[in-house]
Amino acid sequence: xxxxxxxxxxxxxxxxxxxxxxxxxxxxxxxxxxxxxxxxxxxxxxxxxxxxxxxxxxxxxxxxxxxxxxxxxxxxxxxxxxxxxxxxxxxxxxxxxxxxxxxxxxxxxxxxxxxxxxxxxxxxxxxxxxxxxxxxxxxxxxxxxxxxxxxxxxxxxxxxxxxxxxxxxxxxxxxxxxxxxxxxxxxxxxxxxxxxxxxxxxxxxxxxxxxxxxxxxxxxxxxxxxxxxxxxxxxxxxxxxxxxxxxxxxxxxxxxxxxxxxxxxxxxxxxxxxxxxxxxxxxxxxxxxxxxxxxxxxxxxxxxxxxxxxxxxxx
Numbered sequence: 001x002x003x004x005x006x007x008x009x010x011x012x013x014x015x016x017x018x019x020x021x022x023x024x025x026x027x028x029x030x031x032x033x034x035x036x037x038x039x040x041x042x043x044x045x046x047x048x049x050x051x052x053x054x055x056x057x058x059x060x061x062x063x064x065x066x067x068x069x070x071x072x073x074x075x076x077x078x079x080x081x082x083x084x085x086x087x088x089x090x091x092x093x094x095x096x097x098x099x100x101x102x103x104x105x106x107x108x109x110x111x112x113x114x115x116x117x118x119x120x121x122x123x124x125x126x127x128x129x130x131x132x133x134x135x136x137x138x139x140x141x142x143x144x145x146x147x148x149x150x151x152x153x154x155x156x157x158x159x160x161x162x163x164x165x166x167x168x169x170x171x172x173x174x175x176x177x178x179x180x181x182x183x184x185x186x187x188x189x190x191x192x193x194x195x196x197x198x199x200x201x202x203x204x205x206x207x208x209x210x211x212x213x214x215x216x217x218x219x220x221x222x223x224x225x226x227x228x229x230x231x232x233x234x235x236x237x238x239x240x241x242x243x244x245x246x247x248x249x250x251x252x253x254x255x256x257x258x259x260x261x262x263x264x265x266x267x268x269x270x271x272x273x274x275x276x277x278x279x280x281x282x283x284x285x286x287x288x289x290x291x292x293x294x295x296x297x298x299x300x301x302x303x304x305x306x307x308x309x310x311x312x313x314x315x
Contacts, residue, residue, distance in 0.1 A: 033064045040067035246295055253291065257284065 037060060041050045053059055131148070133140035264281060 033060050037063045250291055250295055
């Protein structure tokens with residue numbers, strides 16, 4: 001879009017905003033500005049009608065500022081266009097001069113070049129354009145090539161750094177993968193160990209349940225046997241607890257007789273009244289034998305009176 005088109009669009013937007021949202025207020029109109037704005041609007045719109053807007057101090061000031069900005073930009077654009085036209089003319093004159101010089105001095109022209117020469121010339125021009133040199137002389141090519149070489153060295157150095165970083169990253173990645181594999185193996189072993197321990201725990205639970213049932217069965221049998229013994233009129237002194245108490249008493253008496261026997265042995269060598277000592281010893285022996293016979297008799301009697309245990313079926 002040209003400068004005039006942009007001016008028309010800006011003027012239309014400004015007039016639309018001013019006509020819709022301006023506030024009327026007392027003001028002293030500067031007739032010179034109104035004339036400048038009117039001329040600018042006629043210049044911008046040309047044959048098209050100028051949109052209606054409220055004429056007041058605010059709208060005139062805004063339009064006058066917009067007109068000045070637009071005219072300033074138009075002048076800048078015109079100067080730039082003139083400069084480009086002048087440079088184009090200068091380049092054309094220089095090109096024509098060089099072409100005439102080559103044609104007159106060495107009888108050289110583009111039409112006289114061979115196909116290979118034309119290719120070389122195009123390559124030279126393309127290189128100059130790619131290197132952004134002002135001409136095709138060595139003084140322009142060498143610095144440009146040096147700059148490209150320097151950039152190439154920088155890029156190669158950066159590539160080496162990136163390759164080193166990539167190598168380091170690969171090593172870290174390899175270590176991470178090895179660690180992950182090791183952790184997976186450890187996890188698998190742990191899961192297998194947990195399964196084995198769970199199987200052992202289940203087996204122990206079943207064994208505990210079996211032992212509990214067996215204990216209940218033994219309690220039932222013991223209770224049945226006790227009821228059977230009570231029904232058969234068993235002497236309470238023949239119970240297991242009584243026999244245990246008698247056994248403990250017998251062991252205590254034996255323990256008590258040991259120091260007496262040792263003490264007695266010290267008196268065996270004495271000459272006075274050995275018959276009394278023998279009598280005392282015989283009494284102790286008879287007492288001990290009587291206790292042993294009583295204990296044996298009760299054990300035998302209990303063994304004969306205990307009935308055969310009945311089988312109890314586990315549930």
